[in-house]
Amino acid sequence: MPLFYLPDNELVFPPLSLAEPDGLLAAGGDLSMERLLLAYRSGIFPWYNRKPILWWAPDPRFVLFPSELKVSHSMKQVLKKGQFHITYNQAFPEVISNCRSIERDGQNGTWITRDMIEAYTRLHDAGYALSVECWENGQLAGGLYGVKIGKCFFGESMFSKTSNASKAAFITFVQEHASGLEVIDCQVHTHHLASLGARFISRVSFVDIVQRYAL
Incomplete structure (x- = not known):
């Protein structure tokens, strides 16, 4: 099936049913705030390491x-020992920078490009993207960032410099925001998130949740 290329002058995505088996839906477009918000509200996210921008809507979805x-x-x-101190939106630039630079097993390079950093910083400034910081002895030990729209949180990336730091940040965030969140989008499977309770649901179910709660 030919890959759908997004027109530069129109905010539109093809039907999710046209996605490839691996979830690849479209290419092109930009990382404007309007396009990113439309993507998340449609069950789509960007993921690429060189242009064109690639847009994904995997089925099933890991949440x-x-x-x-x-x-x-x-x-x-x-958590009971109080080894870590968790904050929110206190160091967004540092968190996304660490997510970009941290070495990961099985990955060569990063998908968090400078354009992505600029785009998500704009979302942060507008109140959509947020960071969770995990501090140990006054130093940033780990954290995560993502996009929150309504009662949906779309996780983007996390990092750890100290064992359990990203887990502590994630667990604390979920526990403290549970009453205001319907779902946390983890995008694709990782053993790390599976151990915390994440599981697959169908793309149709995911989109239904997002359309009801990402307002």
Whole structure:
């Protein structure tokens, strides 16, 4: 099936049913705030390491429902000890920069390009993108960032410099925002997030949730 190229002068995405088996839906367009918000509200996210921009809508979708969060006994002990201090939106540039530069097993390079950093910083300035910081002894030990629209949080990336730091940030965020969140989009499967309770749901179910709660 030919890949759908987005017109530069129109905010539009093709039907999600036209996505490739791996979830690739379209290419092109830009990272304007308007296009990104439309994408998230449509169940789509950008993921690429060189232009053109690639847009994805995988089926099934990997998500976490806050009520299904799993916290292991060992993590409960870590959180109880008070080893980490968790904050919100105190160091967004540092968090996204660390997510970009951290080395990851099985990955060569990063998909968080400078254009992506600029785009999500604009979303942050507009109140849509947020960061969660995990501090240890006054130093940034880990964290995550994503986009929150209504009662949906679309996770983008996380990092850890200290063991359990990103888990502590994620768990604390979910626990403290559970009443105001319907779903957390994890996009694609990772063992890390699966251990915390994330699971697959159909793309149709995911889009239905987003259309009802990402307002």
